[in-house]
Amino acid sequence: MRLLFALPGFHRYDRGAEVALLSVADALARTGDDVMVMGAGAARAGTAYDFHSVGAIRRERFERFPFFPVLRNETAWEDASFVPGLLAAYRPGDYDAVVTCSFPFTHWALRRPARARPLQIFVTQNGDWPAYASNSEYRSFRCDGLVCTNPDFFERNREQWRCALVPNGVDLDRFVPGVAExxxxxxxxxxxxxxxxxxxxxxxxxxxxxxxxxxxxxxxxxxxxxxxxxxxxxxxxxxxxxxxxxxxxxxxxxxxxxxxxxxxxxxxxxxxxxxxxxxxxxxxxxxxxxxxxxxxxxxxxxxxxxxxxxxxxxxxxxxxxxxxxxxxxxxxxxxxIERFSWATVADQYRDFITGLVAERRSVS
The missing domain is CATH 3.40.50.2000 (Glycogen Phosphorylase B;)
Structure with missing residues (x-):
């Protein structure tokens, strides 16, 4: 599969959403998928995926900015600043599917009109309210596949969207008991x-x-x-x-x-x-x-x-x-803990997305 993972914080922050999606991207790339990652940080050595740096203003710069619908917090401001560079770099026809957990601006950019638009996969790393809320900007949410990170999200959204229940994971080679430092x-x-x-x-x-x-x-x-x-x-x-x-x-x-x-x-x-x-x-x-x-x-x-x-x-x-x-x-x-290895989690992502890709091809 040809996959794009896009998030402003990639390679700039190592918080939950960034760690989870980059770990999935790396695991998929190591087992044969063609994976591109776009984020606001710099390239890192040792990753199996390709990386393209897209400029964005750091979220800390927006902490004292006014917050209101659409621009609800500092990460939304950061997300908006990421979009111009993302649009310049993004070629929809290069991918079978695109993956993000950032709404609304990155989500909107990845859904821009195109003759051959890839499948839109949204991951509920930061919550599932874009998938079910019907007010303000949330009315614009659409996806071809929703990865739900817990059973509550899966049950709430399974009737409206194509859903898969997939947990996050952990690097079991790095996070192990051992000697204190x-x-x-x-x-x-x-x-x-x-x-x-x-x-x-x-x-x-x-x-x-x-x-x-x-x-x-x-x-x-x-x-x-x-x-x-x-x-x-x-x-x-x-x-x-x-x-x-x-x-x-x-x-x-x-x-x-x-x-x-x-x-x-x-x-x-x-x-x-x-x-x-x-x-x-x-x-x-x-x-x-x-x-x-x-x-x-x-x-x-x-x-x-x-x-x-x-x-x-x-x-x-x-x-x-x-x-x-x-x-x-x-x-x-x-x-x-073994059920949370990133290899196991990435296999679940692959099974879900390849199934959606196969369905699309079968009706085209």
């Missing part, structure tokens, strides 16, 4: 470490994590992430966790070692579309504390023993204590 990150050797891998935005509830960890006498909180609430978070940590907090911004290559350097993983988003960080932490042997939901239990299975109502601070603090008491696994692949 705390000195490398400037972390204390004598304190239990709670790790959050979260953007400093409202929905990730990092500030609630700071408040919860402050109730533990000796725990040290590390947050790997950035975002508009970074200054507020650091100020709160200085007040509640003096000497027991560090914020890091790391390259993706450093993340496996950071996970192995922690004792427990905390993520407080109430309802992630999937949450790659959950399975990265699980694969690294960490106990996972998160908000109890059917969706997260579908992901973690029997490893969801430390889920709770995270809006109840007393329950959250108790679960943090229990998770730290258990500590991390130091060797061996955690049971059940």
């Amino acid at each position: 705390r000195e490398r990150f400037g972390l204390p050797a004598d304190k239990p470490i709670v790790l959050m891998v979260s953007a400093f935005i409202e929905t990730k509830r990092v500030l609630d994590g700071i408040r919860a960890v402050s109730q533990l006498d000796d725990a040290y909180l590390v947050v790997a992430g950035d975002g508009p609430l970074r200054d507020e978070g650091e100020a709160l940590a200085a007040d509640l966790l003096p000497g027991r907090f560090k914020r890091l911004s790391l390259a993706a290559s450093d993340m496996p070692a950071l996970y192995r350097s922690a004792d427990a993983f905390l993520h407080l988003s109430l309802l992630e579309s999937f949450g790659n960080v959950f399975i990265e932490a699980w694969a690294s042997g960490l106990p996972v504390i998160g908000h109890d939901s059917e969706r997260l239990r579908w992901i973690l299975g029997d490893s969801g023993e430390f889920l709770c109502d995270t809006e109840d601070q007393r329950a959250l603090v108790a679960m943090l204590r229990a998770a730290l008491a258990r500590g991390r696994e130091r060797e061996g692949q955690p049971h059940g």
Whole structure:
């Protein structure tokens, strides 16, 4: 198959959506598909796919811009700035299918009129509301295939769109239990470490994590992430966790070692579309504390023993204590994680898209 993956953040950020779609693109390219990736970053060595850099203004530049429908947040502004370069580089006839999770501007650009327009595959990495909402710009949403990253999205959309239920994955060669490398990150050797891998935005509830960890006498909180609430978070940590907090911004290559350097993983988003960080932490042997939901239990299975109502601070603090008491696994692949290998996930993408391509050819 000839595939295009397009997203402004490709090769510029290593957050959930970027990591997931690039991992799928790389796995597909390594097993024979012709894959092009377009993003705003620079080319990286060692990728199996081809990469074309498309200019876009960084989302951080838009944090103080006004937000309103269509331009609802800083990532939407970034998405809009990505489109001129994308349109200049995009040749619809070169691909059997195009894949994105960015709506509306990248989605609109990939759907531009063309005599031989490829199949439009939308992935619900950032939510499924474009697929079902009927207000404002969401009325313009169309796709030939919808990849749903959890069962809720699949059930909600299966009647309207051609859907496949496909989880995200994890690199099981990199995210493994092992020896901590705390000195490398400037972390204390004598304190239990709670790790959050979260953007400093409202929905990730990092500030609630700071408040919860402050109730533990000796725990040290590390947050790997950035975002508009970074200054507020650091100020709160200085007040509640003096000497027991560090914020890091790391390259993706450093993340496996950071996970192995922690004792427990905390993520407080109430309802992630999937949450790659959950399975990265699980694969690294960490106990996972998160908000109890059917969706997260579908992901973690029997490893969801430390889920709770995270809006109840007393329950959250108790679960943090229990998770730290258990500590991390130091060797061996955690049971059940193998179903999330990127090779397995990419096979599901290929099966879904090749089926759609075959259907189109059969009626043309």
